[in-house]
Amino acid sequence: MLKNDPLKRVLYIDLSSKKFWIEERRDLFEKYIGGTGVASALLEEECPKEIDPQDPKNPIILAVGPSTGLFPIVSKTVSMFLSPHNKLLGESHAGGRSAVALRLAGYGAVIIRGKSNIPVYLVIDSNGVKFRDARALWGLSVSETGRFIREREKGSGLRSILRIGRAGETGVTYSCVVTETYRHFGRLGLGALFGYKKLKAIVIEGGKKALPVTDRKLYKETYDDILTRLRENPSLKKYYELGTAVNIIPLNMLGALPTRNLKETRFEKAENICGEYFAENLLGRRLACAHCPMACIHIAALRTPYEDEPYFYKTTFISYDYEPIYATGSMIGVGSAEGVLRLLDSIDNYGFDVMSTGVVLAWTTEAFEKGLINEEHTLGLEPKFGDVETYLKMLFHLANQSNEFYTALARGVDFTSQKYGGEDFALAFGGNEMSGYHTGYGIHITHLTGSRHSHLDSAGYSYDQKTKLKELDIHKLVEKLFKEEAYRQVLSSAICCFFGRSVFDFETLARMFSLSGFGYEAKDLEKLGQDILIRKYHFKKARNFAPSKLRIPRRIFETISPHGKLDEKVLKTAVKLYEEMIEKRGGGACK
């Protein structure tokens, strides 16, 4: 890497002693690029083996990469930690402005250790860190927190404000961290870890710095080439036109849209919550992450009247995407876009992960139907599929963990179903609630084997939709998913938005890195991707994880997918094959 590149600077922050310092870690960036590569190495250094996620030693690690600030759509920040939700590898990526802000503040990574005695928020700029009293912000919603901090701190346009809501404060294990109102470090509970540490928010102020490149002319040419390819690639159109919500109708037609806790896969009201409906009736604005031409962030303008005064309205701006619509729409039987938006607004303001929350509400509704729980558990509420008002009330109890039942529910469906029954329809894999796809074997192999148990790890749903059942070869599928996940480790080390994956092949990535003085060739990157994936596997294996030991909810074998009724034996064989494959390639030699 280039000598004068600030990427090598790692900012260490200790919340217990309110101290910070900067270390130069060229070694890490030269070896692992940035993002996931560097963060996973730092996690290994920082996170002791035997701790509980609540331990102050559980670190929060943020990392960006060399191409952030240099190239378009390379604007995501990776976070890593021991997950409060599944007690395994916590990894979450967010768009917005944090990556560019961190890069221009002059850091490649941030490590947050310890626990504060009082609620604080941090201001990170090129001079280091300021610790600010956040006692007056504790208990506030995500949007109120953003508003107060926005007015108090400087740097508008170059800054990022990461914050938690009530769910993070009380330690809901699937609470998230919200950034720039509309982007999230979702899944796996980074919000809860902020809460444990009494960390309400982080402001990152980017400076107006220059970033060095090896060859100025070549840099401009490479930039133009990548931008042109991003603009001209027809497969990217869907992200900026209707947005990811475009997938609702095709997945529903395919019979792959989880509906009413995956009792069904077709939702009769899909047309009322689809991307087309949102765009025609509610889309108020489109926004972009910093340094990204896509503008894939779709914001609905929801106009609602106040009941107590005539001709008195408010207009709320709420972002929507495929997964949030699945989670607060079909999965809990809500068939109106306005209902979906009201739930999303509340979920965002408490700071829940939306996918886990949708699955939690779906499980609760079915458990209530089946009599496993009753009004005593729910504090008098009677959840029914489609009942938005009741769900809104439940979100309040969930965020505040109002009684023993809601406290269990705040740990997800895996935990709750072990206590109250209903494991067969508790739709979580590796402790993480399912994504919006019941497309076939591929997606569930991804759910079970992915290092984050996220649909984005190896995107099995995409292979399912391209493969007919009679063409299905489980060996080939497992191999493909492994390769895909290994490739994505390089993407998330760069760290490029996955939406640009069709443009960022290994050759392109190597060209981009070379402009920051990295000497990688495509084949080195391929190898590095596998190494990073295996290191993440080690982290989990050292905490007693094995894919073949995971519980598989029966419901996925009962509800017909586009690949027909899934065979438990086939799925288990596939997971075993994956485990053998990763063990053979280095997973066995646990450090």
Place this chain on the structure above:
Amino acid sequence: MATGRLKVLDPDRCVGCQLCMFACQRRTGQAGLAESAIHVRSRGGLSRGLTVIVCRACEDPPCLAVCPTGALIKRKGGGVVLAAKKCIGCGFCREACPLNAIFWNDETQKPVICMHCGYCAEYCPHQVIALEEAA
């Protein structure tokens, strides 16, 4: 030197991608934002939309009026040109601009002012800004 002027046509079309800001720096061949003379920020949270801040090439520029060293020279077509050698970095120009459209390079301690070259406009995906030729 070109005599056109950069114009903000419609800030309500702006999606906040900031490609213009990065393009402005890339003129120099470097990445980052040190020499970027255009700024995009929210109007108090992204839900309220965005504002684009850039020199509008005044015919009678207030920044020029307050420069004590004659480092700002009137530009044909409006606005000013910075003669960096004469500039002592006092920052009066920045104070005088009612649009806050004069930026600052912390390393050189000199102002950064749009030269109306139009390079940024070539990268705007949504026709928010454009270079207008002088009449």
